[in-house]
Amino acid sequence: MTAGKKAEYSNLAKTYRDHAEKEKRILLVISVFRFLTFAGGLIIVWLSFTLSKYYGFAVLLFVSGIFIYLLKIYSDHLARQQYLSDLELINLNEVRASEGDYSVFGDGSSFGLKSHDFSYDTDLFGQGSLFQFLNRTCTGYGSEVLAGWLADPYILAPFLKSRQQTISELAAKLTWRQSFLATGINKDLNSRNIKGLTKWLSEETEISSYGFKKVILWIFPLLACVSLLLTSIGSLHYSVFILIFLVNLLIILLNLKNTQSIHGELSGRYNFLSSLGSLLELIENEQFESPLIGKIKEDIKVSRLSAVRALKQLSNIIRAFDSRLNLIVGFVLNGLLLWDLHCIRKIESWKADYRGHFPGWLDLLGQTDAFISLGNYSYNNPEFVFPELADDKAPFRAKQLGHPLIAHDTRVCNDFSIPSKGRICIITGANMAGKSTFLRSVAVNMILAMAGAPVCAAEMKFMPVRLFTSMRTTDSLASNESYFYAELKRLRQLEQKILSGEDILFILDEILKGTNSEDKNVGSRLFLNRIISLGGTGLIAAHDTSLGSLEAEHPGVIINKCIEIEIDGEIIRFDFKLRDGIASKKNAVLLMKQMGIIP
Template sequence: MATDPASIFADRSQAFAWEEKSFAQKVSRIGWLRLFIFVGAAAGAVYLFYTGLNLAGTIVLLLGYGLFLYVLRIHTKLQYRQKHNGFLKKINTEELERLKGKLALFSDGQQYKNERHGYTSDLDIFGANSVFQLLNRAVTGIGQDKLAGWLQQRAPVPEILARQAAAAELSLDIDWRQHLQAKALHYKKTVESPFLFFDWLEAPDFYKDKNWLKITTFLLPVLTVGCLLFSSYFTVDSYGDITKRSAFYAAGICMLLQYLLAAKYHKQRDAYYEKSSGMYDVLRSYHDLLQHIEQRPAQSQKLKEQQTRLTVAGTKASGHIHRLAKIIEYLSARMNVYISFIINAVLMWDFYWMYRLENWKKDVANNMAEILEIIAEAEALASLSAFQYAYPEYAVPQISNNPFEIEVKDLGHPLLFSSVRITNDFAMAGTGRTCIITGSNMSGKSTFLRSVALNLVLAQCGAVVCAKQFRFFPGQVFTAMRTEDNLAESTSSFYAELKRLRMLLDETAIGEPVFYFLDEILKGTNSRDRHAGAKALIIQLHGRNTAGLVSTHDLELGAMEQEHPDYIANYSFNSTIEGDKILFDYKLKPGICRSFNASKLMQLMGIAMENSGE
């Protein structure tokens, strides 16, 4: 039996493919049976009517119609199960693609990109080949929003621990996680953008200040039906014919009043229906997801609290959503022109179901935000747990109370999918401390900074991290790595970097703990100003509630360790040159870098370095 995730995903994909094929065959057979019943009942009824056996023909027609509806229901259920197994096959195939690093297939969260955010652009949280693509299993728009929010904002320590416990529990339940995802995929187009539902919840009450219409909604149909029945069956005395005609005229007046009311409010009725009808598939999806969440026995505290919050006025949230879906389904009867004319002229159909909808909103609407929040959280937690399941070698981070402590073993970058990932050990601690990373070109400085920063982000959203061990002090992450010029704003790359550093100073002025990661600091100016500016910034940050890593080619900056050994430490990445080859080991070492390769790289690119006279 397979135990590694890749083999398990492959086996499950194959098993669900077989199930999908099996149900497809059943769907085909039931489809032919439906056709046989329809043709057989129609032919039998026609024959019996033709031979004068009208009663028998009617019975055959009714029985055939009933049997057809029964088989149709079975056919619909089988189609659902066929699609469901197809989705499960697709989910496991996609898990294999993720393990191979093929992330282009997945939603990249481009809508969440924000260049002014403290770290998301520099760390590839969103966009092509991003962390969002690696983690996200949410299908609904609210689930994706929730996961994106977790990646954009660190959680408080109790919440980190709660998410870790919930994700650990769900990571073991692959069936529950994948069925949750598959259930949402049945209605993917509608649940990706559920904003129409939110608009409807917030819309004003149609019956507000219309108490007379509420009374009329119930009174007129009773009078109309009563008068119609009275006009049909009253035969008590000699005045019966007159009374019957009077009742008939009264019924006509009642129907006319209903027609006039329907005409008066036809715009409001149409708008109301348009808003509510578009929610039907969304509600079916939410009902299925809520029922799936409610039925799972919870162990961790966070999951138990979710299930407790899913009971509103003694009824499960899925029950409330199901009731709303049925109300909208009944309201949809107005789509048939002929039926709509009859039921709205006799029963004030639209007004009655609009009244039921408004009552539902009064009973449940105040709790809907919390109910939808739980669906979103369930999908976000399923994403974290699926990530944890796919990478069992990743560590569950431990939280430290020692200010700005980071202690890691075998730290790597989760978006590097090499079969042999090169990892590093690293440790730092202490408020105001700065680790200066020097190194030759392409030696791994920037990747190391991103590895530390990105794993800090993952740790503080409750996920596992790409390391064998990971211990950290909670703090806000801030990066300055990919500053570029902006022609539209007439901003040079150097000025863009200065603006980024201004954001860092503003962030650290608040007093909250901040980890900063500065790559090739002040690279857009001359070496003298770069050195002076970088040194001044590091000293300034030392006096604040911060700590961080700074990468640079400026060896003179490394001399700060001798001046300030209490809060400056040097580390480096090195390379070796053998003939025309430059070799890298990508391993972090203490001290300043002593090997550089820029001249050799330029020579390999065809620049005649011997002409420099150096």
């Protein structure tokens, strides 16, 4: 991220902080008015009742109206103040990101698998990962979608151009992106809540199965209201009303277990659903030019009601259902109207209309949330470019390729290409020369490219392929698996994938580390010869410079590259630049001396 972006985010954070402080002052003024209205209103109402009960009731209604209005505007300003504070936080987080601190963003550790084709080796998930670098999602579903894109970007390749258009368009919508994040941040829109709601939506409830219960729902509340009216005008003895009231409470009691089960699933979900609806409303109300995000917007609407109105409808039903939590209100409403059962009836009706649409709405919301993260990444790195598909079918070609997670002022970039399928690049170099970082630069930029995102390069052309790496093999005591055996399994996996005809770009780092030098040399050559015979395409980093002789054995297939070091007495200089040829310098003994390991 450039210094200009950091300054922009700092200025935005200050602006939103100033606006939030203004809202706090407004809230204080409203609080004072509320107190004066309450205290003064009590006195005025009391004095009014001493004059006339009709006058007293009129004044009571007037004062109550003013107090309720003050409550409403207080609530509105409180929400506004929280929204502005969230916008300030979003921009402060970007300032921290510009300084290399991404700890405030989810790292996606739960998505990581050591057995995955490339995620473990490329630091795709976990602390300091590509996912954490990109992730700005405010919903659990958005995090899952983003993780899925990064873990299997090859399947996105057919939509490359439309994804690039969407990311480019969202990058330019800074205000809208931040408004979306501020609406969803700190709203508990996590996967657990979302999955719990979708599970409940798929279930049937007992009340929808029996027709006679539907009749009871209307007859007994009607009897209670009519008897109350007749009792109040003296046409019916109050005992009849009380009897019907108690019967209604008995009906509620008989259904209490089922009611509590349903309410337990939905209680407190009002804010959750309200936030979900607000996010969808932001999408629905925004104008988009990209066909992909435009299609998402259109799909959020349904024939009879939009997703926004449908979710607001459900959240209002749940808020009404939550009235039962107030013992007095719940007692009165259930005794008169069978309130709980009517709320369940409305919920069941909503489920019947929209249960089939809800998972789709969540998917569309998750996609938008994930696209916003990639749009934010594009905006923060204007020097990065959108890659193009190679006209000549070259698997990979890039100018000034670097690793996006390395800070701009310390990043070393290199030109690199694999001109055709069936070519293998062997990269040799001393310890700490930068071979592994370069391999990860290629892998990470391939992932970003296939996902439709900008890459850390001045120019890049590529062909979508499935990525496979073996760079960080580990042993397993639980599986009774040695380090060397685990590595062999990984190499066999690669061989089988190429043999099966999969379009693979492999990236290997120092294979067969778990055996002696002679055995390693022979085994590495035999393995590479096998991969060459299968037409494999990829990169391999090695300390073993003798592997470079394979270029003479396989002209037009092997490409030798190296990252050299400079040794001046006991001073070692690293420039991390990729060169043609085979490395000629070693540094292991000198590094051990410098660290005091050996004299």
